[in-house]
Amino acid sequence: MRKEHEMITSIDEQVNESLAERAYRLLRDRLILLDIEPGGPIVESVLAQEIEVGRTPLREAIKRLEADHLVVTFPRRGTFATNVDLTELSTISEIRGALVPLAARRAAANGGGSVAAALAEALDRIESLGDDENTRHLMEFDVQVHRLINRASESPHLEEMLVRLDSLVTRLWCLMMDRLPPMREHITEHVALMQAILDGDESRAERLAAEHVQHFDSAVRMVL
Missing domain, CATH: 1.20.120.530 (GntR ligand-binding domain-like)
Known part of the structure; x- marks a missing residue:
């Protein structure tokens, strides 16, 4: 995979962006380009390591992605990429x-x-x-x-x-x-x-x- 979708993040990238914003931006682009398949699990431990952020900013990003209808969280099951409807x-x-x-x-x-x-x-x-x-x-x-x-x-x-x-x-x-x-x-x-x-x-x-x-x-x- 090319490093962090450098082509499409250049518009949104901010010099002083927060870790939560960075996590949101990078995870969003993985979801929309189907690098994370529809219905696929969002494994926080793996993603936090891959995009080099802690669990707290990652969870903030996931909350925003829920509002974007890109991920969905089920009690006791976890968080998943939404299906393409x-x-x-x-x-x-x-x-x-x-x-x-x-x-x-x-x-x-x-x-x-x-x-x-x-x-x-x-x-x-x-x-x-x-x-x-x-x-x-x-x-x-x-x-x-x-x-x-x-x-x-x-x-x-x-x-x-x-x-x-x-x-x-x-x-x-x-x-x-x-x-x-x-x-x-x-x-x-x-x-x-x-x-x-x-x-x-x-x-x-x-x-x-x-x-x-x-x-x-x-x-x-x-x-x-």
Whole structure:
């Protein structure tokens, strides 16, 4: 395994983050990328050693992950990664269909805000992607791009809601990856959207974001 998902944690990583925040960030990314399989046990002793934190911050992180619907705790049985529920697709898509375009519009109004440079760098990378890109790396990069756009909205409450929803969507994608269109095609849909954000074109960013959500929903439904 690549060290602590360095590609997708770079957006969230803070110089002075607490141990509980670090544990949450790293464990969350393992869960959404299915490194911890749906239904798999959360073994505190093992995880505490792997991510180099104590039991107390790890338990704080697990409480947050329960609120994110990524883990579930059963009395006398322990804590487990939640199963991926395909029946939640309609609800998730409906909410994302409202919030993702809003975030894109706000991001465009800000011209990318504090992450404009990072958006431009990510845009350059997308445009240079080759056909032989590693699928795992592409998935991590896709998560990073979505988090950048969320951050560019400069609305902490909106960003928090979208990160939670995006986490659930990523689990769906990982579970069905072998039946969905190539990840490279999915990522390249972001090019026009990110350019609209950097150009400050609010209406175009909003429309493209709505189309992106709809494309994902349609792609998943086609293989269900």
